[in-house]
Amino acid sequence: MSKLLLILLFISCSKETIKKSPPPPTVNLHELAEAHWPQKYKDKDLEYVFDKQLIGYLRKVLVDSKSDHIAVSVIDNNTGNVLAAVGRDNKEKKDDDNLALKPFSPAASLIKVITSADLLEKKEVDPDTATFFRGRKATLYRYQLKNDKRGRRVNLHSAFTSSNNVVFAKLAAQYSDPMSLFETAENFYFNKELPITNAKVDESYFPVPETNYMFAELASGLNKKTMMSPLHASYIMFGILNHGILTPLKIFKEEVKKAASQITSKKVISEASVNELLKMMKSVVTVGTARSLTRKAKRKINNVLEFGGKTGRMTGGVPYGTRDWLAFYVKKRNSNDKGWSVAVMINNEERWTVRPTFIAKKVLEYYYSEIVNKDKVGNVWKKKEKEKNI
Secondary structure (H helix, E strand, O other): OHHHHHHHHHHHHHHHHHOOOOOOOOEEHHHHHHOOOOOEEOOEEOOEOOOHHHHHHHHHHHHHHOOOEEEEEEEEOOOOEEEEEEEEEOOOOEEOHHHHOOOOEEOHHHHHHHHHHHHHOOOOOOOOOEEEEOOOOOOOOHHHHOOOOOOEEEEHHHHHHHOOHHHHHHHHHHHOOHHHHHHHHHHOOEOOOOOEOOEEOOOEEOOOOOOHHHHHHHHHOOOOOOEEOHHHHHHHHHHHHOOOEEOOEEOEOOOOHHHHHOOOOEEOOOHHHHHHHHHHHHHHHHOOOOOHHHHOEOHHHHHHEEEEEEEEEEEEOOOOEEEEEEEEEEEEOOOOOOOEEEEEEEEEOOOOOOOHHHHHHHHHHHHHHHHHOOOOOOOOEOOOOOOOOO
């Protein structure tokens, strides 16, 4: 009997030894960013999954941009690791990584990704589903929302590519409803904490549509109430590249099964909808609002890399200014590698210096040179010039 007790005691001590290294605490990432990513938090050691070389490269790019406030978030689609979440306040001449984490920016036309996901899940909607619109595509007057057949006929695919507010609002009114759009936004983690293992950030916000016109504003993105962070924008891209499945993100290298099990993965859109969204996002960078990414790229980068995304622009947020967005993905063509999901947010209070496509080009250069080609970063564009396209 005494031997049995000794064996049980030995097993118990062994288990305690295995559990000796406690999991890192659930931390507020805003506190870590404010403290410049310390190695300790509440007496616990922290080891990040960040790519230090990429971060160093991006910090120089953000300083050189001279934009008032600018942030970039990068997620590895294969692992869910947050490779970079960097920000720069060039007015104060200091790094401010909370610009990449805090949901203080109007989502603008990036919300068209959510609206498209909501519409494509309806049986009667596909990229060729069309409606008529009058006036300018960037506006959203009540007369434009009337259900008539006057004006130009534009389908969902073209409306996404050209960021047509009117068409998105009318298609949402015809084929969806406020509750469906709201639920789709929440499925993509609006009004919820992003699922990050052992960490938390402030929630992005998507309001409940209270009137038909507010529903139109929310569906098109032409409003100042829908707020999100660059990290969340890149996470939406991550879900699409992950076959419509949103899995937890990782900030820390130490994986804790207990903590990870509390956050479950979930399927938010079908594979068919994902494929259609990818086609529309590719059109954005070939013939749409971010076409300079492919038109001015050298042949080698277009032949080797596949990329697509969505742009947006809206004045508002904190600090107040004009937000320019580009959320995109990049990966090697004809490869099982899922690549990266990236979000660029630029906020200028008075005047702009560069557009998000300029920063995106720098990310594509790095990805091509360091990840695919394994060569030092070099210019892969035909011309060096300031961007004129959002």
